[in-house]
Amino acid sequence: ANANAGANANTPLPAPPPPGLFVMCRNAEQANAAIDAGADGVYLDFLELTGTGATLRALRDRGAKWVGVAPPRIRKPDEEKIDRYLMGLAPDGVLVRGLGALHELGRGAYGRVPRAASGEADGETTTHDAAAPLYVGDFSLNVANALTAREVLSRGLSAFTPSFDLDAAQLTQMTTRELAPFTELVLHHHMPLFHMEHCVFAAMLSTGKNHLDCGRPCERHALALRDRAGFEHAVEADVGCRNTVFHAKPQSAVHLVQPMQHAGVARFRVELVREGASEVARLVETYRAVIDGQKAAAEAWRGLRAEEGWGVVRGSLRVLA
Template sequence: MFVLCRNVVQARAALDAGASGVYLDFLEMVGLGAAARELIAAGAWVAVAPPRIRKPGEEKIDRYLLSLGPAAILVRSLGALLDAPAGAPRIGDFSLNVTNKLAAREVLSRGLAAFTPSFDLDAAQLVALLDSPFAPFAEVVVHHPMPLFHMEHCVIAAALSEGKDHRTCGRPCEEHALSLRDRAGMDHPLEADVGCRNTVFHAAPQSAAHLVPKLAKGGVRRFRIELVREDAEGARRVVEAYRRLLAGEVAPAEVARGLRVEGSYGVVRGSLRVLQA
């Protein structure tokens, strides 16, 4: 069980709760180096995640991440798959859009140690993809707030500053947390990355808890939780719930009930729902 964390507080809590390792996906990359050095020195399995979009001239970010000595690096684009510098095992993220066995074979042939199935798959399609020799090479995301869209425009700077870009906006993203409220009253977290690009995440995390026993029995060995704004206690609660599920100590329905705590939206099946014609 691996946990993708946005700050060192989440990473410490995840490891304390029994995670096998953590991905450090610090969107602003502030404090990333210190966090990686601290956790690696403590003996933790630590991988790093680059920005989701990499433009020409941003290759230095990959070199910096590799200089931290990570156990692995998350590959998030076809460009990174083709020309990422050597130095650490590479794990393909969901954005490589592996939806079938042909795609799985292709990305693994490019040197990936594992791949993340696409979020476009529903439950039946995910099970069909992994009912194959590819199951041991898959890292299935079992809990995450779905990224709804990723954009060049920085809503945070537009809302909280008079600046035009990162040189004049005053970096309000480092001091404030913004969400977009929809017509149903749900607050969807909005986060900026190091390139000032924004990602909006769904307010209610999507859970694949109901699939975990079947996937584990079918040969899947790697599962991932992705966090966004959870505090230490929230991160610990989520990791503990799925750790117990993998150990066979609780049923999937109990995980869903346990994560539907006061003040949250609970969890949903989201794109994993199988729609009937």
């Protein structure tokens, strides 16, 4: 174990990724609103693969400079075609969400996928022939300390998202001068509470049991689970029919923007669930203003707290002791 740690510590780090504010979007309306409001780029995390390809090309046609994709968090056997399709779109970035995906990246399984491979899912192709995409480790890799950060960077990542298990003090301690340039900090998101194979849509809105006989009600309906306090937690399905339950109250790290910038962090992310275009615009404009030094974090926090439907909290970032 000590030998591995020493080798990891001596591994040269890659070149830092470009800075910016990036927004994870779940539909084309959100993606266009985010770009219009000043986001430097977007990640597309759509239920429909065909919608991902169409939106990526439309965003490029309108001049978007950076469009990434977010494959499912868990990949079942025989779902390799999902990754091949997404890579065939020639995205500018890819969220690496699991250790299996990280392993494949480390052994060169992703590499430079031939662009013609994009036709696997629906006959689509792309003429965009950019350099290899930027690989960003998502929070689900659970990067909670410097050793883990160096390990994932040594396996092909250009940036990592710190674990959501860290509070503000732990996050600040982890973000050293060495690792800060490779950190992509999530500033605003609905905390994912559960990620499960059980499909609430199929169970509640159909007589089927899987995508073969359920009629895919997830494409036509929105579901939420109401807890005993009356909060409604959104349920979202992915392309592999897995469900994620998101906390009703969004969590904000706006108070960490300036300290993180002083440490050297330059990549920030906002993650959307069901926000409409006007909400997306207000969110992106607020965080953009704080990042650019045009609005104080305290002022932004008061606005986010007062905004109907948001009522942001510090959540897991709150220091308990």
